[in-house]
Amino acid sequence: MSTSPGEEAIIRFRDVTKIYPLPGGDVVALDNVSLSILPGDFIAIMGPSGSGKSTLLNLMGCLDTPTSGTLFIKGRDVGSMTDEEQTSLRRDHIGFIFQQFNLIPLLTALENVQYPLILKTGDRTCTERCIEVLKSMDLQDHLFSHKPSELSGGQQQRVAIARSLVNDPEILLADEPTGNLDTKTGSSIMDLLKDLNERKGKTIIMVTHDPGVAKFAHRTIRIVDGKIS
Amino acid sequence: MQKSLFFDFAIRNVRLHWFRSLLAVIGIIIGVVAIVSMGILGNSLVLAISDSLSTVGDSVIITPHAGGMGGMGIGGSDDLLTERMIEQIRRAVAPDVTIPIYSGSARMTIGTEDTVGVVYGLDPDDIPILLEVEEGALLKGESGAMAGAKFAEDNELKVGSRITLKDKGSLRVVGILKERGMGFDINPDYGIVVDGNWYQKAYNQQDYDMAIVKVKDLSRIEQTKDAIEKQLNRRETEVDVIDTKAILETILTAFGQISTFTTAIGGISLIVAGVSILNIMMMSVTERIKEIGVLRSIGTQRKEVRSIFLYEALVLGVIGSVIGGVLSIFGGYAISILMLQTTEYLFVPSSLVYVFYGIAFGIGTSLLSGLYPAWKASNLNPIEALRHE
Numbered sequence: 224m225s226t227s228p229g230e231e232a233i234i235r236f237r238d239v240t241k242i243y244p245l246p247g248g249d250v251v252a253l254d255n256v257s258l259s260i261l262p263g264d265f266i267a268i269m270g271p272s273g274s275g276k277s278t279l280l281n282l283m284g285c286l287d288t289p290t291s292g293t294l295f296i297k298g299r300d301v302g303s304m305t306d307e308e309q310t311s312l313r314r315d316h317i318g319f320i321f322q323q324f325n326l327i328p329l330l331t332a333l334e335n336v337q338y339p340l341i342l343k344t345g346d347r348t349c350t351e352r353c354i355e356v357l358k359s360m361d362l363q364d365h366l367f368s369h370k371p372s373e374l375s376g377g378q379q380q381r382v383a384i385a386r387s388l389v390n391d392p393e394i395l396l397a398d399e400p401t402g403n404l405d406t407k408t409g410s411s412i413m414d415l416l417k418d419l420n421e422r423k424g425k426t427i428i429m430v431t432h433d434p435g436v437a438k439f440a441h442r443t444i445r446i447v448d449g450k451i452s
Numbered sequence: 453m454q455k456s457l458f459f460d461f462a463i464r465n466v467r468l469h470w471f472r473s474l475l476a477v478i479g480i481i482i483g484v485v486a487i488v489s490m491g492i493l494g495n496s497l498v499l500a501i502s503d504s505l506s507t508v509g510d511s512v513i514i515t516p517h518a519g520g521m522g523g524m525g526i527g528g529s530d531d532l533l534t535e536r537m538i539e540q541i542r543r544a545v546a547p548d549v550t551i552p553i554y555s556g557s558a559r560m561t562i563g564t565e566d567t568v569g570v571v572y573g574l575d576p577d578d579i580p581i582l583l584e585v586e587e588g589a590l591l592k593g594e595s596g597a598m599a600g601a602k603f604a605e606d607n608e609l610k611v612g613s614r615i616t617l618k619d620k621g622s623l624r625v626v627g628i629l630k631e632r633g634m635g636f637d638i639n640p641d642y643g644i645v646v647d648g649n650w651y652q653k654a655y656n657q658q659d660y661d662m663a664i665v666k667v668k669d670l671s672r673i674e675q676t677k678d679a680i681e682k683q684l685n686r687r688e689t690e691v692d693v694i695d696t697k698a699i700l701e702t703i704l705t706a707f708g709q710i711s712t713f714t715t716a717i718g719g720i721s722l723i724v725a726g727v728s729i730l731n732i733m734m735m736s737v738t739e740r741i742k743e744i745g746v747l748r749s750i751g752t753q754r755k756e757v758r759s760i761f762l763y764e765a766l767v768l769g770v771i772g773s774v775i776g777g778v779l780s781i782f783g784g785y786a787i788s789i790l791m792l793q794t795t796e797y798l799f800v801p802s803s804l805v806y807v808f809y810g811i812a813f814g815i816g817t818s819l820l821s822g823l824y825p826a827w828k829a830s831n832l833n834p835i836e837a838l839r840h841e
Contacts, residue, residue: 286749286834307753314751325746325838329464339750341457386750 231298232259233393233426234283239292241278241449252278254449255292262393265420265427267440275449276430277398283428284317284396285309297393314342318387318425322399324379326371332382333357333367340389356385360415377408384415395419397429401436413439458756462763465736473768476725476732480772481779483722484814488780490718491806493787494711496797501707502700504633511696512665512677513637514541517689532659533691537684544679545665551578552660553638554651560644561616562607569603570643571617573651581666583640587611588627594650597623600640601631615644620654636696637664673697715806719813725772726817733765733825744829745837758830765822766815773814777807 241253252275260266260283270276281287282294285301288309294301297316301309313319326335336353340346357367360381371379380400387395397416401409417439419425429440437443445452466473516531533552542550554573559566574582576591579598588611591598599609604625609615613625623646632641652658665680667673673695684690737744744757784803788795797803 281835284749286838310748310751310753313749319749321746321838325742327743327746329461329468329743338457342751342756347457390751 231262232295233262233264233297234258234260234428235295236282237293237295239282239289239294241275241282241287242290251449253282253289256449256451258444258451260426260428262426263420263424264442265417265440266429267437267443268428268430268446269432269434269437269443270446274446276446278449279446280396280398280428280430283394284319285313314339315390316392316394318384318390318392318395320380320384320387320395320397320400322402324371324376324383324403326379326383326386328371331368331370332362332374332378335371335382336385336389339386343390353385353389356389357382360385361411375408376404377412380404380408380412381415384412384419388419393426395425395427397427399431400429401431401433409433409436458760459763459767461760462767465740465760465764466767469732469736472732472735476729476768477772477775479725479728480722480769480814480818481776483718483725483817484773484776484810485780485783486721487715487718487813488777488806488810489783489787490714491711491809492780492784492798492803493791494707494714495803495806496784496788496792498704498707498711499797499800499802500792500794502704510667510670510673511637512545512667512673512680513694513696514663514665514680515661515692515694517685517692532657532661533663534659537690538660538663540683541663541665541680544683545667545676548668548676549578549581549666551575551581551664551666552648553662553664554648554655554657555638555661556651556655557643558617558620561618562609562613565607567607570600570639571651572638572640572643572645573648574645575648579645582638582664583632583645584630586628586630588625591626591645591647594647595624596626596647598627598629598640598645599625600629600643600645602641603643604628606642617654623650636694636699637662667695670697722813722817725814726821729765729768729818729821730824732768733761733822734828736764737761737825737829740829741832741837741840744832745834745840748832748834749838754830758826761826761829762819762822765818765826769815769818769822772818773811776814777811780807780810 236256236258239253239256240251243250243252256279268276268279278287282289282301283296285296285304288294288302296312299312304312326332327338330338333350333353336357337347337349340349340353354367358364362378362381362385366374366378371382374382395416400416401412404412413436416427416429420427427440429436431437514533516533518531538550538552551574556571557568558571559568561567579591583598585598586601588598597615599607599615603609609625609628611625611627614622615625616622623644629640629645632639665676667676677693677695680691680693747757748754781798784798784806785795788798
């Protein structure tokens with residue numbers, strides 16, 4: 224794919240350390256991590272629990288900032304951005320896919336997909352693009368008006384992926400996207416992600432426990448005790 | 453446009469937790485009804501009092517100084533205003549009119565019934581200045597009398613009836629006076645008005661019991677008062693001078709304070725309602741921590757999260773306050789009937805304005821109560837909120 228040498232990294236960690244101060248003593252979640260991710264990469268992050276996978280993903284998603292070192296996303300230093308700028312970056316350039324799907328219970332499937340687009344544009348009439356994205360997720364039309372609680376896990380994850388895609392972000396962050404799904408549904412979701420990576424050129428970073436799921440990625444980063452091994 | 457999305461969120465959440473929202477709304481309704489009903493009651497009370505006081509505050513009342521008059525030796529009897537004093541007053545207040553008045557009470561016989569009433573002796577020329585005729589004619593000549601409205605009603609007096617004042621003689625009722633209400637000067641509602649000369653002869657009294665000065669220009673009432681004091685009380689206090697405007701103001705101020713006090717009591721219930729909104733909003737925030745985390749992670753700004761919760765408080769506040777405002781008109785009606793036996797003071801602007809105050813306070817309290825939960829929600833750490841179960 225578009226991993227030609229010399230291309231600007233879309234995410235770059237430079238000596239990033241993340242320390243969580245806890246009453247029982249500081250916890251080093253990430254220890255001097257340096258890492259570059261190029262546009263179009265499909266990366267699986269694996270490691271035992273507590274190894275710092277989630278911290279890595281949170282940092283990439285602009286939900287957290289490094290304790291030391293610098294983190295660039297799309298060439299911008301996340302540590303020097305205000306909360307509002309970070310939030311805008313998440314909204315416009317990063318798509319989140321969660322293990323728990325995390326759809327908004329108050330909204331229907333279609334409205335969940337619309338939500339980030341309305342946040343970005345302020346236009347509440349933008350249904351066409353949302354329907355188009357939902358359809359590309361192989362979700363039947365009659366489910367569009369259902370609330371998340373009325374959908375199966377696989378259907379919810381398809382809605383969640385549609386939501387993450389609606390603002391056409393360059394980066395997709397997936398935290399155990401198949402963790403709450405059966406094998407069959409899980410592999411169809413993975414096919415969807417693979418397709419997004421190959422055909423739409425999305426950069427995908429995925430945390431997983433499942434070596435079978437990790438196979439879909441171009442490369443796998445293993446992390447142990449806050450260090451990339 | 454974007455705002456209405458968050459407004460939508462608020463509406464949906466209110467609907468989803470309709471029972472809890474209902475309770476909060478009921479709280480606001482009670483608060484608004486309490487504050488408005490109390491306000492209306494207070495205002496009606498003030499209006500009712502000022503209506504029942506006849507004087508509009510344009511009179512200065514001069515009475516002999518209570519006690520310590522005897523030493524002067526002017527005139528025949530103690531504690532009266534002499535002709536000379538009346539003249540001094542006339543000169544001091546000119547061109548305003550000075551009305552000297554005899555007053556006393558007498559046992560009377562009407563038909564076969566015995567009764568007691570107040571008797572005022574006035575110069576017939578002065579009567580139109582002070583009193584209005586309901587029926588019949590104004591007093592002319594010494595053998596007539598005018599009856600006060602209540603007195604006439606109680607004793608079934610009509611124009612032409614006769615009143616016998618024991619040994620003083622008999623008088624024919626020539627007119628019935630219009631009801632005057634409680635006054636600070638004279639209260640002829642429960643008595644009769646006779647010719648001053650007749651009073652003078654019948655009671656063998658030269659000097660007057662009191663005098664009233666009608667002030668044309670209300671802004672000069674203080675000066676008028678001072679002028680009289682200067683004339684008569686220069687060396688020794690001979691007369692007491694009071695102006696009805698001051699009395700009226702004192703009374704109205706007192707009732708205004710009572711009204712403020714009762715409204716404040718109503719306000720306490722609104723504060724209680726505010727606390728209940730704060731409580732349910734906090735519950736709402738705590739329950740939705742994970743949802744807030746999701747909203748924040750997919751790009752919802754802090755201020756947008758804040759607005760969701762402020763809208764929720766606003767929705768509860770507006771619903772509660774408007775319903776409360778409507779109900780408080782009934783509440784005000786009920787409390788007016790109960791306490792004042794009349795509702796004539798309900799549909800006047802100064803009463804109805806309390807409905808708007810109440811609604812405004814209700815909405816304000818709700819918004820204020822929503823501030824802290826909204827702030828709390830918007831400042832949640834997205835990572836921790838996402839992890840929350």
